Amino acid sequence: MNPLTKPVLHFLLTLVCLFLFVTIKNGAVASSDNKPEYADQLDAIVTMPADADYGEYLAGACLACHSPTGTDSIPRIHGAKKAYLAQALLEYKHKHRENSVMQGVAAALNDEDIAALVAYFSVN
Numbered sequence: 291m292n293p294l295t296k297p298v299l300h301f302l303l304t305l306v307c308l309f310l311f312v313t314i315k316n317g318a319v320a321s322s323d324n325k326p327e328y329a330d331q332l333d334a335i336v337t338m339p340a341d342a343d344y345g346e347y348l349a350g351a352c353l354a355c356h357s358p359t360g361t362d363s364i365p366r367i368h369g370a371k372k373a374y375l376a377q378a379l380l381e382y383k384h385k386h387r388e389n390s391v392m393q394g395v396a397a398a399l400n401d402e403d404i405a406a407l408v409a410y411f412s413v414n
Contacts, residue, residue: 345410
């Protein structure tokens, strides 16, 4: 082993630890205590009464890409848990998930639309 390898590795490890310390100290790494800004919105959507029939109507656009079995690149949303579906749509809506198509779709949905879609897909 090269005699410089051990000091260089030690230096790099020290830099990584320092970076992690500063990042965590400044709050850049989310903790379980940090809720997204839409946490209350998520809770309201998951608990509000929703019209699954209206969700089925809205789902026509979703079914153009999301098949009941899913694909390698497009996830299966049929039968998913309510909280997961609502959170995913809100993350797209608030641009916390990357996908320009889904961001555009989610931007057009209000809370009642999301609740209806969640009601439909969580049981179908």
